[in-house]
Amino acid sequence: MTKSLKPATLCVRAGYVPRNGEPVEPPIVQSTTFKYDSSDDMARLFDLEAVGYFYTRLQNPTNDAVAAKIAALEGGVGAVLTSSGQAANFFAMLNICEAGSHIVSSSEIYGGTFNLFGVTLKKMGISCTFVHPDASDEELRAAFRPNTRALFGETITNPGCAVLDIERFARIAHEQGVPLIVDNTFATPINCRPFEWGADIVTHSTTKYMDGMASQVGGCVVDSGNFPWDQYADKYPGLTTPDASYHGLTYTKAFGKMGYTTKLVTHLMRDLGSIPSPQNAYLLNLGLQTLHLRMRQHCLNAQRIAEFLASCDKVAWVHYSGLPTDAYYERAKKYLPNGSCGVIAFGLKGDRQTAVTWMDSLRLINIATHVADARTCVLHPASHTHRQLSDEQLRDAGVPADLIRLSVGIEDVDDLLDDIRQALEKV
Numbered sequence: 001m002t003k004s005l006k007p008a009t010l011c012v013r014a015g016y017v018p019r020n021g022e023p024v025e026p027p028i029v030q031s032t033t034f035k036y037d038s039s040d041d042m043a044r045l046f047d048l049e050a051v052g053y054f055y056t057r058l059q060n061p062t063n064d065a066v067a068a069k070i071a072a073l074e075g076g077v078g079a080v081l082t083s084s085g086q087a088a089n090f091f092a093m094l095n096i097c098e099a100g101s102h103i104v105s106s107s108e109i110y111g112g113t114f115n116l117f118g119v120t121l122k123k124m125g126i127s128c129t130f131v132h133p134d135a136s137d138e139e140l141r142a143a144f145r146p147n148t149r150a151l152f153g154e155t156i157t158n159p160g161c162a163v164l165d166i167e168r169f170a171r172i173a174h175e176q177g178v179p180l181i182v183d184n185t186f187a188t189p190i191n192c193r194p195f196e197w198g199a200d201i202v203t204h205s206t207t208k209y210m211d212g213m214a215s216q217v218g219g220c221v222v223d224s225g226n227f228p229w230d231q232y233a234d235k236y237p238g239l240t241t242p243d244a245s246y247h248g249l250t251y252t253k254a255f256g257k258m259g260y261t262t263k264l265v266t267h268l269m270r271d272l273g274s275i276p277s278p279q280n281a282y283l284l285n286l287g288l289q290t291l292h293l294r295m296r297q298h299c300l301n302a303q304r305i306a307e308f309l310a311s312c313d314k315v316a317w318v319h320y321s322g323l324p325t326d327a328y329y330e331r332a333k334k335y336l337p338n339g340s341c342g343v344i345a346f347g348l349k350g351d352r353q354t355a356v357t358w359m360d361s362l363r364l365i366n367i368a369t370h371v372a373d374a375r376t377c378v379l380h381p382a383s384h385t386h387r388q389l390s391d392e393q394l395r396d397a398g399v400p401a402d403l404i405r406l407s408v409g410i411e412d413v414d415d416l417l418d419d420i421r422q423a424l425e426k427v
């Protein structure tokens with residue numbers, strides 16, 4: 001029923017349909033476990049022969065309702081909520097990789113994901129080659145190896161605000177016989193649905209716009225159901241050959257398009273955990289109900305502020321794909337025709353201290369290690385998240401020392417502009 005509904009309707013209603021006399025809000029099923037009448041009833045669940053809940057680390061009705069809403073918004077066949085965005089990207093990879101595997105990733109991604117792929121996965125025997133997202137097709141192809149299992153990128157990069165050429169990335173991933181995984185946190189399915197451009201799997205930090213109120217940390221992995229795992233069976237034995245820990249069941253055969261999602265739940269969640277609490281899933285759902293309204297306002301406000309910054313003498317540069325002068329303006333018209341997000345990257349003329357003085361002079365806008373929230377906030381990576389790096393190391397990491405990440409919220413834009421202006425007068 002949800003497939004034909006528009007995104008705004010899906011935000012409000014998808015994932016949960018109350019029956020006669022039931023609550024309109026999905027109830028918080030804050031229970032670790034579920035009771036059955038007979039031993040046989042429960043045994044059938046463990047054998048995956050019957051559908052039902054038995055333990056919240058695997059599945060929970062509140063979490064499932066919210067995951068189903070996100071799957072509907074992205075146009076996927078299945079989704080799994082995770083305890084954080086980090087867990088979502090980790091599980092999306094680990095579901096199809098093992099020691100000895102290799103992945104290719106855009107180098108312009110969130111620092112936490114960069115570290116996960118470059119350091120932590122490496123310690124587990126999974127290596128990663130980083131390639132600039134605007135590298136040529138040849139350079140991108142050259143990064144692939146026989147043991148490559150996935151290509152990864154972010155729709156809009158954090159913190160640089162570059163826009164990914166999803167269609168090109170998908171084409172090259174498919175040529176190489178691997179899926180494209182896209183972190184769609186900043187665009188959200190309101191502004192871009194990567195499956196429509198060929199991506200196979202989408203991940204989210206739901207901590208960001210989907211929640212929008214800074215009230216819970218969470219993540220989500222969504223599967224399009226489109227990648228032909230069986231065609232590349234030798235690369236993905238975890239999905240395409242019998243799983244001894246599930247009585248010899250083969251995920252793609254037993255669950256078809258739901259094979260990837262089912263494996264993520266029954267294998268990774270079973271063995272590693274990382275589920276959100278049902279309470280957090282409930283809070284996330286409150287945020288999702290207004291996602292379409294908030295994204296529109298984030299984009300309107302950010303556009304006004306980006307235009308102001310671009311016209312200001314004290315500003316050295318601005319990256320926001322809604323500006324006609326931006327390197328990603330044309331690409332954003334294709335992938336983000338209704339707006340990108342509220343995040344702007346810019347630099348002030350001066351040095352690191354100029355950015356600090358400007359931020360310390362703000363009265364309304366928060367200094368916060370957060371982004372994509374209803375409250376406008378600001379972060380200077382060189383002083384905060386990346387403060388151990390020299391200017392040269394910052395440049396190598398694609399984060400110039402003067403980069404300020406301004407996450408524009410949904411307050412009245414004139415109040416935000418007043419605050420930005422009065423702080424600029426102090427530098």
Ligand code: PLP
Nearest residue numbers: 084085086110158185205207218
């Ligand atoms: N992906 C992106 C694009 C992010 O910006 C972040 C966090 O900022 C993450 C993933 C990680 O998400 P979380 O903080 O929910 O673990």
